[in-house]
Amino acid sequence: MTDFLAMGSLLAPVPRAWPVDRDTVVDRLRLTLAGAGQALVGIPAGLVVGILWVVGVATIPAVAGLVLLAAAVPAGRALADVHRRIAGQLLGEQVEADYLTLAPSLGGRLLGWVRDPARWRDFAHLWFSATGGFVLSALPPLLLLAPVAHVVLLAVDPSGLWLVVTLLDGPLLLVWWLTTPHLLRGRALADRTILGHSRVAELEERVAAVEETRTESLDHQAAEIRRIERDLHDGAQARIAAVGMNVGLAEKLIGSEPETAAALLREARETTLSALEELRSVVRGIHPPALADRGLAGAVEALAVPIPLPVTVSVTLPALPPPVESATYFAVAECLANVVKHASATRAWVTAQHDGARLVVVVGDDGNGGADPEGSGLAGVARRLAAFDGTMSVDSPGGGPTVVRMEVPCPAA
Structure with missing residues (x-):
């Protein structure tokens, strides 16, 4: 035996x-x-x-x-x-x-x-x-x-x-x-x-997995809504309120103190530009402009540009459903951020392919390894992909390299 x-x-x-x-x-x-x-x-x-x-x-x-x-x-x-x-x-x-x-x-x-x-x-x-x-x-x-x-x-x-x-x-x-x-x-x-x-056991496991994924997706969605509300309240809303106060005060002083009124209007204009940038930042957090304009392949390439180490990108993809593209974009962004913050790597790479039924994305680096798939960052990636029946596997032995493989079943758009 x-x-x-x-x-x-x-x-x-x-x-x-x-x-x-x-x-x-x-x-x-x-x-x-x-x-x-x-x-x-x-x-x-x-x-x-x-x-x-x-x-x-x-x-x-x-x-x-x-x-x-x-x-x-x-x-x-x-x-x-x-x-x-x-x-x-x-x-x-x-x-x-x-x-x-x-x-x-x-x-x-x-x-x-x-x-x-x-x-x-x-x-x-x-x-x-x-x-x-x-x-x-x-x-x-x-x-x-x-x-x-x-x-x-x-x-x-x-x-x-x-x-x-x-x-x-x-x-x-x-x-x-x-x-x-x-x-x-x-x-x-x-x-x-x-x-x-048995088929019954498989269906029961599938139902349990769907229920768990749905709960996590709802929790994640609620957290994202709270984040957006907080960003708007603490950022753009506060700045726009300050603009309104400055414009109102300038209106009262424009006749008696025109120089002070002009200074207030200049400050209001600068605050308006800052508020606009805050709004753009919030919008980028919801759906990045690069993803909307250039698709997932172009957006991943744009992610790699500001990384302070060489990143090889090999992405050949058709148009995919927008929710899948968005989830994959943020997953790759989290992986590359982990490379910069924790890996001590000299180079990284991103590959993505679609075989007609499944999207496969691999993010790797030659760093010190030891990545924890249960950590908050990678665990968040796994939860994000699970909403689309996607899976994530992490191969990160001590001493490296680290390879994160993500698979999402989806047809081309």
Whole structure:
């Protein structure tokens, strides 16, 4: 079992895609080795545990049945965890299942096993692993080993039959090369379907995530409204009120003290310009003019200009929905501000691409690393993106570099 657990590490995770286009011998051999491990475990381990499970259920009234189940059910989960890990690495995603919390007593554990849908999915997977799953996993190593066996048999018995069979090894290797990724992908998809969350559980998690995101979005919106009110009250409103007072006083003094009135009017004009700049600052905080005029690509380039270190910008994007562009703009602005304030970096970079359904933005720097994704700045970025079902991941080991990857599902505008 330990060797098979280690086999999952041979399969490099592939982000959001199946590596069918990675036509290298190493990839094919890695997939073949994974299939061999699954096949070897499927018959001896999966079949034996499945039989023990059935016999244990049938003999529950006897003590032997409880003993068998006490061994078979945890073993079934261990095998399922191995297959979840391998399927997740092959598919480039996390394959998870929620098990019910079990009571410490034997009767409570037995009742929990009966009521837990995840345990029954483990039971179903044991039989799939020993039947259809075994076929899908065993075909790649059999196709690869068949030519070797034929050559050995030809050396032992150089008859015409084995010579003809050996001539067919070329097509067998071609079939192995073409079908191995698809066979292992089919096995991984089947494992994910059987062992992953049920549709109801996925919908429940989705509803919970939407409720949490909605609450955070409303809180963020309320905070933004309070900020705008405070900026207007303390800034532009106070200055405009001062302009009104100066103009009124100048009106009273214009006949008796024209020089004083002129000075008050000059002060009012300067205060008006300051109030106008305050209003422009508030507007920029709501929707930056660069974003409205030049789109997200131009706005990100404008963000990089005043940064006091070299920033490489590579942004190739179509027009996106304005709310998504605004959220992404402020997210990039926060990341670049963190680079300046905390990273001690010598350079930074921003890349953004859109594949037709998903916006991917990466902000990185060569600084000292150690960025905390739970900090107020990055946590705010994550909340801002979550309103659009977006995600943020931070890779920032000690000593750097720091890479913040943001993904937002959205079509082009």
